[in-house]
Structures are given as C-alpha cells and as structure tokens.
Amino acid sequence: MQTKFERGEPMSFLKTTLILCAGLALAACTDPGRFDGDNTVDLNGDNASGYGSGTASDPSSPAYFQQAVGDRVLFVIDTYTLTDIARNTLDGQARWLLANTDYQAVIEGHADEQGTREYNLALGARRANSVQEYLLSQGVPASRMRVVSYGKERPIEICSDESCYAQNRRAVTVISIGAGM
Amino acid sequence: MMYRLVTLLALIMATLSGMPAKAQDGPLRIEITEGVIEPMPFAVPEFVAGGAGGQVAADISNLIAADLAGTGLFRAIPSNAFISRVTSFSSPIQFADWKAVNAQALVTGAVDVDSAGKLVVRFRVWDVFAGQELGSGQQLVGTTDGWRRIAHKIADQVYSRITGEGGYFDSRVVFVSETGPKDKRAKRLAIMDYDGANVTYLTDSASLVLAPRFSPTGDRILYTSYETGFPRIYVLDVQSVSRRVLETQDGAMSFAPRFGPNGRNVVYSLTKGGNTDIYSMDINSGVSQRLTSAPSIETAPSYSPDGSQIVFQSDRTGTSQLYVMGANGGEARRISNGEGLYGTPVWSPRGDLIAFTKQSKRRFHIGVMRTDGSEERLLTASFLDEGPTWSPNGRVIMFTRETQGATGQANLYSVDITGRNLRRVPTAGGASDPAWSPLQ
Structure with missing residues (x-):
C-alpha cells in the first residue's frame, strides 16, 4: 500500500509567546480600584480594624458610623427581606447620613458560599437594593448611594458552617467622602 | 476484530440496538457509548x-x-x-x-x-x-x-x-487563577493548554475577575471585572491582550456574559434596581436588547449552537430552575424538573445536551440533561461543584470544585459525560471558572 503524506493543516504556531502582558504590564493600564481610595472605609479584609478616620467617640466620624451605628445588616438564607434588627440599624444609618451630608455610600451586597457564582451575584444585588430602598424611604437621596454586589466573592468569615454563613449574608454600607460618583 | 472489541465493550450498544454482537471484520473503532468500561490498549x-x-x-x-x-x-x-x-x-x-x-x-x-x-x-x-x-x-x-x-x-x-468523533486535545482553557486565603482571595485571568501546560496570565490580580468565556473562534474572551469597583463585562483580544468594556449603563451591574455562535452577539445579565434580567448585545454596534423582564432573578444565559435559543436560570417559581427561550426572548419553558436548585446551564457544542450545576441536600453536582429536560444524569457530587464547560467535541465537561472549610480551595476537574474518568486538571495554585476553547 502506498502511503501518501499529506501536509497537515497550516500550523500557524501562534507564537507561544502570544500573550505575555502578564501582571506588570497590565497594572499600568488598570485604573486604581474604586475601593482603593484613601477615603474609602474598607471593612473587608485586613482593614477591618483600621476603621478609617476619626474615633468612635466622634459621632461624625466613619468609625462611629461603623461601630456605634452599625454599617451592616444580615439576611436569612436565600432571602433579601430586612429583619426588624436590620431596619433598626438602617434607621440609624439614615439618620447619620442625613446629618453628615459630605458622605456618599456604596452599599455592598454579599452572599454565603452556598449557591452558584452568578446566582449569588444577583442575590447580593437584591440585598444591597433592599438596603438602598430602605434608606431612600428614610430620606437619604438616591444621588448619594450606589449599590454593588460581590456575590460570594468576599466572605468575612471563612468556615463552611452556618455560623460563618450567617455573617457573610450581609449588606454593608461603605461610606466615603467625595468619592466622585 | 469487531468481536474482539465488543468483548471489551459493555455490550450496551448491542443491547440498545437490539442487535446481537457479531464477529466481523471492520475497522478499528471505539463506539463511544456508556458501555465503554474497558479502555482500548x-x-x-x-x-x-x-x-x-x-x-x-x-x-x-x-x-x-x-x-x-x-x-x-x-x-x-x-x-x-x-x-x-x-x-x-x-x-x-x-x-x-x-x-x-x-x-x-x-x-x-x-x-x-x-x-x-x-x-x-x-x-x-x-x-x-x-x-x-x-x-x-x-x-x-x-x-x-x-x-x-x-x-x-x-x-x-x-x-x-x-x-469517529472530533478530538479536543489541541485546545485551551481560560480560567480564573486564585491565590490567597478565602477572605482575601486574589483572582486573575489565565489561559493554558487543556492539560494545564503553558499557563499565561491575562490580567493582574488588582481587580476581582470572574467567569471568562471564549468566542467561538477562540480569539476573544468575555469576562467580568470589578476594576471600576462595579462588575462590568469586558471583551479581551487574546492575541494583543487589549480589552474594552462592553456594558456601561450607569448604576447597573453586568455579568455572566457568553458569546453566541456568530461571535457577534453576546448574552449576559444586567442588574438594575436589585433586579437581574437577561440582555443580548451586538458587540459591533453596541446595541443591546432586553430579553427578560421579570422581578425574579434571570441569569447564566447560554446560546444553543445554532443561536436560535437561550437556556438560562431563573427563580421565577421561587427556586432556581432552568428555562429555554428564543434568542430574542419571549415565552420561556421550564426544562428542569428534579428536586433541588439548578443553575449555570450550558448548551453542548453538539446541541443535544445541557450541562448544569445542581444543588440538592447540601451537595453540589454537575449534571447533563437533554434539551427538553429529560434524561437528567448527575455526573459528580461534592461539597461544591459548579460552572460546567464543554470540551470542543462535547464529550468532556470541565468544572470548578471547591473544598470545604476555612482552608477551602478551588480547583479544576474534568469528567466524561458518562460520569467516568473524573480527573483534576493540574494548575499551579487555585483555579476556578474554566471555559474551554474551540479546537485550535
């Protein structure tokens, strides 16, 4: 039998070096993260004890907002309705925001790790929206608030038990001055 | 020859077709059915x-x-x-x-x-x-x-x-490379050969990135990034690594994008006022179209290979289930019927099956069903399996498996659509959200 050698399809070997804009190169073109600003109070991660400027004894300080007023509300699994405790916290947030008009708020919605990534993004958005609607109803102008969902991407407690999940199903009101919304 | 092969197979072919297995001469062939138990030496x-x-x-x-x-x-x-x-x-x-x-x-x-x-x-x-x-x-x-x-x-x-089927070895996988503990996880986009070799990073880890997806020709990647502080969809050119934002509606979040088979239409989720619906966009013109408008969550859309239909997940009945609608929206029919929650449906490249994530009794599964929802089969089970992606020939599914607890880590696994041959795909660190390229 005669074997015919066929030329394989043209092997355009994309330079294996194709890509190569590894980390450093891209870093140059990436905008500074919205939450990296100095004015932003980041409760996630290791800034959690750092609490921005001021002290909790100063009622107009972000620290007071976080610690005395309470910057977060928690949700029952797979729900986004506000509990009585949550409404009470949000009443305090609304009063604080109405008294401290220099501050803008980004309301972050979060979910626990049970559930798919996409669903949890949508669920976190529902939770953040519940908070925003409540604050709106208490007179905080829409122009001072934005919402974002992190889904299950930013847990604060990392065990895989209900004790951690309960803390992760949250909406956090992150305040900042002149964030340029 | 055929007889010899058949002795190695599970005879299920013969059983299914009602034909006795016959000894006959024929070309060397593995008939891929669920019956392949004994691999061909x-x-x-x-x-x-x-x-x-x-x-x-x-x-x-x-x-x-x-x-x-x-x-x-x-x-x-x-x-x-x-x-x-x-x-x-x-x-x-x-x-x-x-x-x-x-x-x-x-x-x-x-x-x-x-x-x-x-x-x-x-x-x-x-x-x-x-x-x-x-x-x-x-x-x-x-x-x-x-x-x-x-x-x-x-x-x-x-x-x-x-x-007798197409292969899948000369293909690549784009995924999210993960480092750091669960509460400070850094994520960046990476691309590699299907077997884990030749890893290249496409973004840095300054911004959270999620769920990359290949275009039908493998030249572009859709993904979600938080680089503005809010989730938005970007399209990245693989060769040049240049990228642009796709959806910029103010006050809205966009995520879960997927290309249609023409490489021009993209279907995705957009959240406004806390409500998540499905939209499509012609990425050349930037014109978008709203495909669902319900107060429930509609997300994770995926086109059929002919582009005529979209499968997606919705909790309109109170629990998350799978639905199919036309590519321009309209009435959707529910296809998932089992107990539990269904999400992340993905139409197979052959068009015959839909892969999905199922959550039931505190376990997660990757499964497949026919496009009408029949013949559901669960292929995996673990604490957290999610996000299936199809090999170019529709024979293998890759997905994310995350382990439990404070030290939990995500890794990529692949499984044959028969449920056999579960394997971890080697990656240097944690990895999630794989998307398989077409054959190169």
Whole structure:
C-alpha cells in the first residue's frame, strides 16, 4: 500500500509567546480600584480594624458610623427581606447620613458560599437594593448611594458552617467622602 | 476484530440496538457509548528521531500517549512490555509482536528538524489486529517550541480515527487563577493548554475577575471585572491582550456574559434596581436588547449552537430552575424538573445536551440533561461543584470544585459525560471558572 503524506493543516504556531502582558504590564493600564481610595472605609479584609478616620467617640466620624451605628445588616438564607434588627440599624444609618451630608455610600451586597457564582451575584444585588430602598424611604437621596454586589466573592468569615454563613449574608454600607460618583 | 472489541465493550450498544454482537471484520473503532468500561490498549513506541530530534521525539510520543490515556477510553501499554522496536519510520510493522502485547492501536512516527530549524513530525496509526493502517500518514511542521501542539494535533487525529468523533486535545482553557486565603482571595485571568501546560496570565490580580468565556473562534474572551469597583463585562483580544468594556449603563451591574455562535452577539445579565434580567448585545454596534423582564432573578444565559435559543436560570417559581427561550426572548419553558436548585446551564457544542450545576441536600453536582429536560444524569457530587464547560467535541465537561472549610480551595476537574474518568486538571495554585476553547 502506498502511503501518501499529506501536509497537515497550516500550523500557524501562534507564537507561544502570544500573550505575555502578564501582571506588570497590565497594572499600568488598570485604573486604581474604586475601593482603593484613601477615603474609602474598607471593612473587608485586613482593614477591618483600621476603621478609617476619626474615633468612635466622634459621632461624625466613619468609625462611629461603623461601630456605634452599625454599617451592616444580615439576611436569612436565600432571602433579601430586612429583619426588624436590620431596619433598626438602617434607621440609624439614615439618620447619620442625613446629618453628615459630605458622605456618599456604596452599599455592598454579599452572599454565603452556598449557591452558584452568578446566582449569588444577583442575590447580593437584591440585598444591597433592599438596603438602598430602605434608606431612600428614610430620606437619604438616591444621588448619594450606589449599590454593588460581590456575590460570594468576599466572605468575612471563612468556615463552611452556618455560623460563618450567617455573617457573610450581609449588606454593608461603605461610606466615603467625595468619592466622585 | 469487531468481536474482539465488543468483548471489551459493555455490550450496551448491542443491547440498545437490539442487535446481537457479531464477529466481523471492520475497522478499528471505539463506539463511544456508556458501555465503554474497558479502555482500548494502545502503544506509542518512541518516535524515531532524526538529527537533533531526540528528546522532543520522546516528549511528543509521551504526550500523545498521555492525551489518549487521559480520555479514559484508551490504555497505554508500557514501553517495557514492547517486544518490537520501531527503529525506522518506513520499516514494516511487526504486527505479531504488537498483537502479542495486546496493542489494538499502534501509533508510529518520526521527528526531524529541517534546515530552517522547524520540527517535522510524521505519524501513522495502525489497526494491529487487522494488520492495516488506519487513515493515511500525515506530516506536521512547526516550531520546536510548539512541540506540544504537534503532539496534541496527532493525538486528536488518532482519537478521531478510532472513535469517529472530533478530538479536543489541541485546545485551551481560560480560567480564573486564585491565590490567597478565602477572605482575601486574589483572582486573575489565565489561559493554558487543556492539560494545564503553558499557563499565561491575562490580567493582574488588582481587580476581582470572574467567569471568562471564549468566542467561538477562540480569539476573544468575555469576562467580568470589578476594576471600576462595579462588575462590568469586558471583551479581551487574546492575541494583543487589549480589552474594552462592553456594558456601561450607569448604576447597573453586568455579568455572566457568553458569546453566541456568530461571535457577534453576546448574552449576559444586567442588574438594575436589585433586579437581574437577561440582555443580548451586538458587540459591533453596541446595541443591546432586553430579553427578560421579570422581578425574579434571570441569569447564566447560554446560546444553543445554532443561536436560535437561550437556556438560562431563573427563580421565577421561587427556586432556581432552568428555562429555554428564543434568542430574542419571549415565552420561556421550564426544562428542569428534579428536586433541588439548578443553575449555570450550558448548551453542548453538539446541541443535544445541557450541562448544569445542581444543588440538592447540601451537595453540589454537575449534571447533563437533554434539551427538553429529560434524561437528567448527575455526573459528580461534592461539597461544591459548579460552572460546567464543554470540551470542543462535547464529550468532556470541565468544572470548578471547591473544598470545604476555612482552608477551602478551588480547583479544576474534568469528567466524561458518562460520569467516568473524573480527573483534576493540574494548575499551579487555585483555579476556578474554566471555559474551554474551540479546537485550535
């Protein structure tokens, strides 16, 4: 039998070096993260004890907002309705925001790790929206608030038990001055 | 020949078709059905090296064998069992020697380096028991750096000639590379060969990135990034790594994008006022169209391969289920019917199945069902499996598996659509959200 050698399809070997804009190169073109600003109070991660400027004894300080007023509300699994405790916290947030008009708020919605990534993004958005609607109803102008969902991407407690999940199903009101919304 | 093969298969083919298994002559073939339990033994003796081709000849032969064995459909016979040696590509094959070690398929080849420094690889596939060549010999030429792609292409040829189906070895996977503990996890986009080799990073880890998806030709990638502080969809050109934002509605979040089969339409989720619905966009014109408008969550859309339909997940009945609607929206019909929650449906490239994530009794599963929701089969079970993606030939599903607890980490796994051959895909650190490219 005669074997015919066929030329394989043209092997355009994309330079294996194709890509190569590894980390450093891209870093140059990436905008500074919205939450990296100095004015932003980041409760996630290791800034959690750092609490921005001021002290909790100063009622107009972000620290007071976080610690005395309470910057977060928690949700029952797979729900986004506000509990009585949550409404009470949000009443305090609304009063604080109405008294401290220099501050803008980004309301972050979060979910626990049970559930798919996409669903949890949508669920976190529902939770953040519940908070925003409540604050709106208490007179905080829409122009001072934005919402974002992190889904299950930013847990604060990392065990895989209900004790951690309960803390992760949250909406956090992150305040900042002149964030340029 | 056929008889011999059938004895290795589970006879399910014969049972299903109502035909008795008959001994007959026929080409070497694995009929891929759920019946393949016993992998077909094969041998890839080291390719004959000419000139400077020594190490790369061994590397190529080994990678071809690894690709084939990795499917679970084939079993490599170790070289120390070989009786016959192949010292010349043109010498006659000693079929008796290969029969004696029960090699049903044999792949022989030669590796040379031409005057321009290019790698020239020739190969042949043999049906040992029929004593015949299967298909015709081929020659592939490439750079020496590209030896892995040559090996994958040859393995694809062998796979196709024996199974009658397209291969998937010369393909890539884009995914999210993860580092750091669960509460400070850094994520960046990375791309690699389907087997975990040749990893390249496409973004840095300054911003959270999620769920990359290939275009139908593999030249572009859709993904979600928080680089503005809010989730938005970007489209990235693989070659130049340049990218642009796709959806910029103020006060809205966009995520879960997927290309349509024409590479121009994108379907995705947009959240406004806490409500998530499905939109499509012509990415050339930027014109978008709202496809669902319900107060419930509608997300994770995926086009059928002909572009006429979209499967998605919705909790409109109170629990998350799978629905199919036309590509322009309109009435949707529910297709998932079992107990539990269903999400992340993905239409198979063949069009016959939908892969999904199922959450039931505190366990997660990757499963497949027919496009009308019938014949649901769960392929995996663990603390957290999610986000299936199809191999280009629709035979294998890759997904994310995350382990439980404070030290939990995400990794990529693949499984055959029969539920067999579950394997971890090797990655340097944590990895999630894989998306399989088309065959290159």
